[in-house]
Amino acid sequence: MKRILFILTICLISTGLLAQQNLDFSKKVEIISPQINSDNTVTFRLMAPNAKEVKLQGDWMPSEGWITKLQDLQKDETGVWSFTTQVLPSDLYSYTFIVDGLKVLDPNNVYQVRDVATVMNIFLIEGGLGDLYKVQDVPHGTVARCWYDSPKLDSPRRITIYTPAGYEAGKDKYPVFYLLHGMGGDEEAWMALGRASQILDNLIAQGKAKPMIVVMTNGHTSNTAAPGESSKGFYKPDMRAPDIFSGDMEANFGDVIKFVESNYRVKADKQNRAIAGLSMGGFHSLYISANYPNTFDYIGLFSPAILPPANAASPMYVDLDAKLKTQQDNGYSLYWIGIGKTDFLFQNVVDYRSKLDSMKFKYQYRESEGGHTWANWRLYLSEFAPMLFQK
Amino acid sequence: MKRILFILTICLISTGLLAQQNLDFSKKVEIISPQINSDNTVTFRLMAPNAKEVKLQGDWMPSEGWITKLQDLQKDETGVWSFTTQVLPSDLYSYTFIVDGLKVLDPNNVYQVRDVATVMNIFLIEGGLGDLYKVQDVPHGTVARCWYDSPKLDSPRRITIYTPAGYEAGKDKYPVFYLLHGMGGDEEAWMALGRASQILDNLIAQGKAKPMIVVMTNGHTSNTAAPGESSKGFYKPDMRAPDIFSGDMEANFGDVIKFVESNYRVKADKQNRAIAGLSMGGFHSLYISANYPNTFDYIGLFSPAILPPANAASPMYVDLDAKLKTQQDNGYSLYWIGIGKTDFLFQNVVDYRSKLDSMKFKYQYRESEGGHTWANWRLYLSEFAPMLFQK
Structure with a gap:
């Protein structure tokens, strides 16, 4: 009973x-x-x-x-x-x-x-495309939320790291893909909205992408972590624009690379590093790859916001043309730009491509339907990841 | 412009x-x-x-x-x-x-x-108590969502693993606490509702708990992962009771231990293993610790559901009294039972304590206000974790 x-x-x-x-x-x-x-x-x-x-x-x-x-x-x-x-x-x-x-x-x-x-x-x-975003019966990578030190910023800072299936049990070293969010995002955005772990699991299982480590940072230096995940507590999220043209994210990106290369089994050379981001993260990827001009062999700008305001004082933003020239001279395997036809940043990308064209700076260009949307950013990730580390 | x-x-x-x-x-x-x-x-x-x-x-x-x-x-x-x-x-x-x-x-x-x-x-x-559940400016552990093999079950299966601050950079080996959810839960429950990583971060930072690895399984053998995290897709969650008295969770728990002890730097002995769970997870903890009678030195039953129905056929449920006797003879450091005064399982716990008393099976008993609630389970975790691995 x-x-x-x-x-x-x-x-x-x-x-x-x-x-x-x-x-x-x-x-x-x-x-x-x-x-x-x-x-x-x-x-x-x-x-x-x-x-x-x-x-x-x-x-x-x-x-x-x-x-x-x-x-x-x-x-x-x-x-x-x-x-x-x-x-x-x-x-x-x-x-x-x-x-x-x-x-x-x-x-x-x-x-x-x-x-x-x-x-x-x-x-x-x-x-169709949605199958890439779904959890399938394939080997799954591990997704870890960690904290790394970045001494010149408010630190430790939270970071999301995807290691591919087989990482724990094996001894291989892996290439690393740094994947950056936009102005409204944080270290959770590519996981929650971007379906990054599902896309990577599925592309790797299909043999379409190389097994790789994917590192998702928090690009807002005024926050140490996503809303609710820091000592700020359960505050109401907003667009925290004040930090976006400070250059602090770009200037301290070396701390991220150091953390990853000290704590994971990685191939720590240019040929095995990629960086890409959406919107503000595209802006970050552009300037990080230009300021660390012999560090990344693969660069992706997804619907990128491109130019900082004229009063942005950080050395990160100075002499872009000269930095791009150095990056060009050093060489790279892929410089990829994707934008939607109705994106409000479309004209910025037209202008930036003109600059690159005038320098004979090689890039691949992908124009999709639609605008400044996660549908496009998932699509771009699905197309960009298979091109990485294929040399 | x-x-x-x-x-x-x-x-x-x-x-x-x-x-x-x-x-x-x-x-x-x-x-x-x-x-x-x-x-x-x-x-x-x-x-x-x-x-x-x-x-x-x-x-x-x-x-x-x-x-x-x-x-x-x-x-x-x-x-x-x-x-x-x-x-x-x-x-x-x-x-x-x-x-x-x-x-x-x-x-x-x-x-x-x-x-x-x-x-x-x-x-x-x-x-007060809420400070333990809040992200504080203290060193943070890493939380990883991984997949492990369990050959006799639908596998691989998803698991959440907390490693304490300093794990990555150090070389120490750590004790392991297996922390199990209730009938409505999954491998996310102790993180989302139980605030387990915040509680552990804070207790460890205060010196009140030993640094330890916390392993949170999915106790429903008919699911490989939490809703939305398996190839079942975005189905409507419900209480999937059919698997709870099959004994499959208990019988295959060795696969969890094997995965953890093969992939993490752990102290792999009885003195450094704890197991606890809430409601159904308390039931699991009782039967796992009794069926693996020399494996766990610390056992916690939080608002436990205790007895399987008479027709539960698994060998896991047979001869409980004899198994408890063996467990008693082998010895253990802590057998802890917590229940709320208005919990609908209160009488079950009274009956189980009578059984233990009649055997002179030692245990610590904690009676709290309230019922079958996450408020109690967070409280029990906050009280139980400091008692672990103090020998």
């Missing part, structure tokens, strides 16, 4: 009805949302019998000017609001509901990502 | 107004929620001018029977609903809003945890 009571009670806990656990009001009726249909349309559902209006905002939806055009959901007689999309290409997507003007996460979908101060639900459509 | 446009556009992105980024409807007015006031009361706020009723559900709130009594928020003339709590003791807390019957996460608080299929916001009150 006691055992039956135990099982019953466990079942009660599982429905969230015990005060000792946490209530879940979404469970009175079993709602499936999002439901990926067999034709790759997606049905969203929300139980909200008292709502007057439920809208959907998703990152695949068209926009008018800067603003996404929201999609209305329709209510049925049971109080469930729903909407089914058109067929969506295989990819990872994000969305939220807006209920009577209030942003509401889907209570039936626990899969979420944070972008700066916004939390969104995510879902994945398989059968 | 271009640079000014660039800065302006970056600012626009930071307010979430660009369609290329994700809209955040919460930002029209700057709302602070939750606000921890200087007297340790907490003010919650939600902008919802169209709502008829906004309620708060928090894990510190009183309950009637099984159900938490919800707290009403009051609306002001700007459409902001608010409520201020009584003074709360220093701890980590979780909550959600209920808006016109719909569970709504606080759009102004990005800090969340998932418990099975429920996502909740969290906040922390400093100045």
Whole structure:
């Protein structure tokens, strides 16, 4: 009898009805949302019998000017609001509901990502590009959150390091890919929004990318770690722009390399170092590779922000043309630039390419559809990683 | 001009107004929620001018029977609903809003945890116990998510491993603490809900706990990893009870020990092994330590579920009394049992203690306030870890 009571009670806990656990009001009726249909349309559902209006905002939806055009959901007689999309290409997507003007996460979908101060639900459509972003039954790398010293900055600083499957058990040395986030990001961004560990696991398992270590830093020198992961506590994240043109990230990047090369089995030479980043991280990758001109053989600028303001005083930003000339003379295997056709930084990239062209500085150029989005940055990572360390 | 446009556009992105980024409807007015006031009361706020009723559900709130009594928020003339709590003791807390019957996460608080299929916001009150759960300016350990082989199970399986500050740079060998989750958990639970890495960082920095490696497994043999981290994809989590009395977790625990002792610098002897778990993990810790009777010198049962059903056929569950006798004869340094006074498993623990008493099997007993809650399990970890490896 006691055992039956135990099982019953466990079942009660599982429905969230015990005060000792946490209530879940979404469970009175079993709602499936999002439901990926067999034709790759997606049905969203929300139980909200008292709502007057439920809208959907998703990152695949068209926009008018800067603003996404929201999609209305329709209510049925049971109080469930729903909407089914058109067929969506295989990819990872994000969305939220807006209920009577209030942003509401889907209570039936626990899969979420944070972008700066916004939390969104995510879902994945398989059968194409999305398969690269999915955890597959392949050997998995290890993802470690560590802290390294950077004596001239507020330190220790948090860093995310991916080591490929087989690293622990083996004795091989590996090449290293430094992968930098944008202005709204931190050392979690490429993992959470960029699906970096899934992309690397899958590309390596398919034989399309070399096994490599991927190092994801925090590019904001005014923070030691992602929101919630430092002694600042649970503060409200924002865009902390003041540090982005200080040059401190670039000037102290040697501490990152030193930490990695002291603590991991790496091939510590130029041929086995790559650096790439998105937006602000593209800006960082440009200046770090130019200021350490014989350090990286592979450089990737993803939707890069390129030029610091004229009053940016750091020596990191001085004499860029001369630094690029030195980098050119030293040589490199790949200088890769990717940008979306509707990215607000498109013209910056046109200007930068003109500069490079006028110097006969060789680079590969990739122009994609879309704008300044994680969809593009995941795509660029998927295309860039296979080109690394193939010599 | 271009640079000014660039800065302006970056600012626009930071307010979430660009369609290329994700809209955040919460930002029209700057709302602070939750606000921890200087007297340790907490003010919650939600902008919802169209709502008829906004309620708060928090894990510190009183309950009637099984159900938490919800707290009403009051609306002001700007459409902001608010409520201020009584003074709360220093701890980590979780909550959600209920808006016109719909569970709504606080759009102004990005800090969340998932418990099975429920996502909740969290906040922390400093100045006491909560300080142990906070990231402090102390040396930090590394937290790695790895995959290990367990040939008789669906494998590889995901595992979370904490190594203390100094592990990478040093050459010392460390003791190992195996820390197991409950029926609703996985290899993320002790990190996300249990604040294990913060507790260990802080206790070690204060000299209250020995530096140790902490190993957090996934105790559900029907899953290889936490929801979203395996090839099952983004399925809706539930309580997957079918595997809990199979004995497979216990029978294959040797694979975990083998992985840890092959891949980390550990002291691989009984004196330097501890095992503890909460609820189902307490059950696992009891049976693993009894079935491997000369392996663990420190055993912790936190709010343990204790007896498998009579039809549980695994050899792991057979002859418990004889196994306990062997464990008793072999000796151990600490057998610790903690339970809350209102825990639904309280009587099970009374019965188990009677059994131990009748055998003169020595144990330490800790009875706390409250029930089957993460507040208790964090507390137990904070008290148990300092007792480990002190010989």
